[in-house]
Amino acid sequence: MTETAANKAKEGRVARRQRRNRQALIRAASAVMSDKGIDAATMLEIADRADVGAGTVYNYFKSKDDLAVAVLEEIMQGLALRVESATAGLDDPAQIYAIALMTVLETATEDQRWRQLLNRAGIVSDVMYRRIGPFTIDLLAKAEASGRLTPGDPALAWKLSTHAIVGFALAISRHEVAPVTIPTAAARLLCLAGLDAREAEEMVARPRPMLPPEQHLHDLSPQEG
Template sequence: MPEPKPEGRVARRQRRNRAALIRSARDVMAEKGVDAATMLEIAERADVGAGTVYNYFGSKDELAVAVLETLMHELAVRIEKVTDTFEDPAQVYAFGIRRVLDTATTDPRWEQMLHRSEVIADAIFRTMGPFAIRDLRLASTANRFRVSNPELVWRMTTHTIIGASLAITKGEVPAAAKNQIVARMLCMTGLDLDAASELAARPLPDLPPYIEGE
C-alpha cells in the first residue's frame, strides 16, 4: 500500500486557518452568543484577514455549526471515558444520550442553535454517530437491545433529542422530565417501558474534562 503524500504548505496553512477560525469563533460565541458574534471579530481574533473567513465558511451559521461539531466530538470523548467503566452495554448507550440531552439544554452554544433543528440533528448524527451506532450494535450483540438498523435508530434519536431540548429550553416541558424522555428514546432499541425507565434512572457519573488533542 503506497504511503500517503506529505501535506503541502498550502494545505497546512488552510488547515491551520480553519482550526484557528473555529477556536476563535468558539471563544467569541461563548462570550457574546452566536447572534452577537461578528465574522470580523472572529477573523481578527484568529489573526486572519476579514475576507479570509469566507474562504472556509459561507456564513456565521455555518461557522457556528462547525464550532458545535467540535463540541460534540469532545463530548463524545468525555462520555466514552465514563462508559468504558460500565459493564452493561445498554447503560453505555443510555448514559450517552442522557448526557447529550443535558448538554443541549444547558450549554448556551448548543441552546442558541437549537432552532436550526434539522441542521443540528444532522451534525449530531454525523459527529457522534460513530460512537452511538457502535454502542447500539454492541448492546444488540449482547442481547440487551433488539436493533436491526442502528443507523436509523440513531437518526431518529438525534431528532428526538433536539425536539425535546427545544421544548425544555422554551419551558414547554420541565427539565425534570428528562428521565422520561430518555426512557422513551430507549424504547426505540426494543426495550419495554419498564426496562427503559429503569435504565434511564440509573446514577449519572460526572463527566471528566476534555483534554485537547484527544
C-alpha cells in the same frame, strides 16, 4: 530538491497553514459564542481572536451560521469521545447508551452554542447523526448482539433519536416542557431501542461517571514544516 518535490513541499505547507487557520477560527468562534451567544458574536471579533485577517474568515466559512455549525460539529464529536472515555470501565452497552442519551440531552438544552442552532433542526440532527453516530450506533449494535437491546436497525434507531432529541431540546428552549423531564425523555428513547420501560427509568436514574473536561482537537496545533 526537484521542482516537483518543491511544489509538493509548498502545497504541504499551504495545506497545513489552511488547516491551522480553520482550526483557529473554530476555536475562536467557540470561545466567543460561549461568552456572547451566536447572535451577538461578530465575524470581526472572531477573526481578531483567531489572529487572522477579517477577510480570511470568508475563505473558510460562507457565513457566521456556517462557522457556528462547524463549532457544533466539534462539540458533538468531542462529546462522543468524552462519553466513550468516561464509560471505558463499563461492560453493559445499554447502560453506556443511556449515559450517552442523558449527556446529549443535557448538552443540547444547556450549551448555548448548541441551543441557538436548534431552529435549524434538520442541520443539527444531521450533524448529530454523523458526529455522534459512529459511537452510538456501535453501542446499539453491541447491545443487540448481547441481547440487552433490540433496536432493529441501529442506524435507523439513532436517526430517529437525533430528531427526537432536537425536538425535545427545542421544546425546552421554548418553555413548553421543563428540563426536569430530561430523564423521562432519555427513558423513552431507551424504550425505542427495545429496553423495558421500568428498567429504562431505573437506568437513567443511576449515578453517572464524570466526563473529562471539554477538549478541542484543534488545540493540538501541528508545526509548520
